[in-house]
Amino acid sequence: MKHVITALVENQPGVLARVVGLISGRGYNIESLNVAPTQDPNMSRMTIKVPGDDHVLEQVTRQLNKLVDVIRVSDLTGRRHLSRELVLVDVLAPAAKRAEVVQLAALFGARVASVQVRSVTLEMVGDEDTISNLLTLLKPHGIQDIARTGEIAVARGG
């Protein structure tokens, strides 16, 4: 099962390696990972998406919690949380096709970030499913390049 783990960590070198090492040392492949400072510049928030056995990931979460420069960790899987991802996608869109592509993008609330002669670059914020949907529909047009931030998540209060 896919897990979304979020960790508040000290904003320091070595922390990322420590967190990632604990997960990859067990042979788990991190699907996405996002790190950025919080409102307190001494702290960063990490969001880690990793598929794996529930029991093992419960252990991993506990072990992450023990790391000295990890302040707090929680596994958001199965808990109320809000998650978003940003994607930049470059799609073939010669003049004849451009309107169609832009229209499709609009249906998803995606924005046109830049227009080139043969392609447009779309930007969209959403949850994983919606982004996957958009990409599926864009595929026949010819996707040139994709960059995704990976999911970021925060727990939601009750």
Next chain:
Amino acid sequence: MKTGAACVIDGLKKAGVKTIFGIPGGQVLDLFAALYHAPFEFILTRHEQGATHMADGYSRATGKVGCCLVTSGPGATNTVTGLATAYMDGIPMVCISGQVPSHMIGNDAFQEADTTGITRPVTKHNYLVKSVNDLPRIIAEAFQIAASGKPGPVLIDIPKDVQRATMTDAGATRQVIRQGKQPDLKGDPRRIRALADAINKAQRPLLYVGGGVIAGDAARELTALARKAGIPVTTTLMGLGAFPETDPLALRMLGMHGSVPANKAVSECDLLIAVGARFDDRVTGKISEFAPKAIKAHIDIDPSAIDKSVRTHIAVLGHVRHVLKALTPQVRAIRRTPWLRQIHAWQKAYPLTYERNASDLLPQFVIEQVDAVTRGNAIIVTDVGQHQMWATHFFRYTRPRTFLSSGGLGTMGYGLPAAIGAQAGLRDRTVITLAGDGSIQMNFQELVVAVEHDLPVKVIILNNGCLGMVRQWQEMFYKSEYSASQLGQSGRAKNERIRSTTNGYLPDFVKMAEAHGAVGMRVSKNREVQPALRKALAIHRPVVIECIVRPDENVYPMVPPGASLNEMIHSMA
């Protein structure tokens, strides 16, 4: 203002360090220059692995944080085995390594290694120091991290320029570890109550006691609980000494090479109380059949140890000493006669034993004699292999910190340096290391350190001419094909025949001992053992006694790998 090197010395003084083990080199010359005038005993080892095991043995024997100091590159990489050994067994230690100057890091500089990268998985925490102003905080923190919660080793990597730099802002980073990282020590009173209730209701309770009781200095509290409630006690290898093995309630060690009564009790108990133990696979055997009839309770300080391999019904997170102190007044003194009668029947039927009337010298006999001659008062340090298991069987441990052994990593070569470290910490105790002829060769060079510093450790080599534990597995599970397990001439496979014309066994341990400045003796007959031991104990110098023992003796009982504790092999049929 002070230099970085002076800050380190100051920090070590504040942390109460008395003895440091290590070896100098280019990137720590400034630290060694500052050390020249410092009030510590410095023990120059002959290998950095030796330094780490000495710091580890010092820590296990005294309960204090051990300390070692090494140079960059190869000095630091040589510490990896020692750090991993301490990490697996939860031993507090601080290791300081030198690093190339900050501006050269990452450039493949001479003697550069990514020490924090390499040691990350084998330390509880590590630091690469960026600014001299951070040093006072980091040193203080390192000792605190090493000793708190589940203890463990911490490494501090200090680039040469940081050692030489002058502090500009002493108070810059006074922040010590964030609150909230400190685990709850007291334990949840409701869970302690629930555990007390379970104990009061149980018909066949059993205490399964581990290294956490020794780390947490709670042997007295544990013994009080067991005796008040009349609960039999089995210990892990790491827990030996936490409960007196001379007590009628003592079932001795459990697990793969545990006693039959201990393993039978695990299989039959209706309440298993794990106290500072981590359900290691050498202990549980087949996990699904471990303590199948029992409600399982677990007292541990490490949240990640709870439910790791065995799901528990009652978990109390906290420091053993605090939890036991709160628990004992709530348990009732109950006489569970049928259970105790059963236990005593097992103890009578299945004592740990061996061929007592053998005409050739047996390793078990030697260990029994050590126990007799020292009247159980020695600190026993082992290497890894069969002799390690026999040391758990034929010596009765009655006090904590008297059995030092690499349990989790199983590091051959641990014994001699750890014994030296233990003796450096406790100069007036008798320290004896039991070694195999394989293991002892891994760190024999450290014997000179014992001689130089007047640390009168006694080294007993049980020479069976082979890597005995490996040989035993090959005999039992690999058709008696002794691939690479014979140290002598005979019995070797075709592709490992000795080509030279040396006759007999190499090396000559008696000459080795003498060449290192120690006393060497050799015994090969039963009647020679006691006199040799007495003589060795009377000499206030390091002594090596080589005992030529039967080459193919096996350790029994044994739970075969993957089997349940109920399926013990008692002897080769």
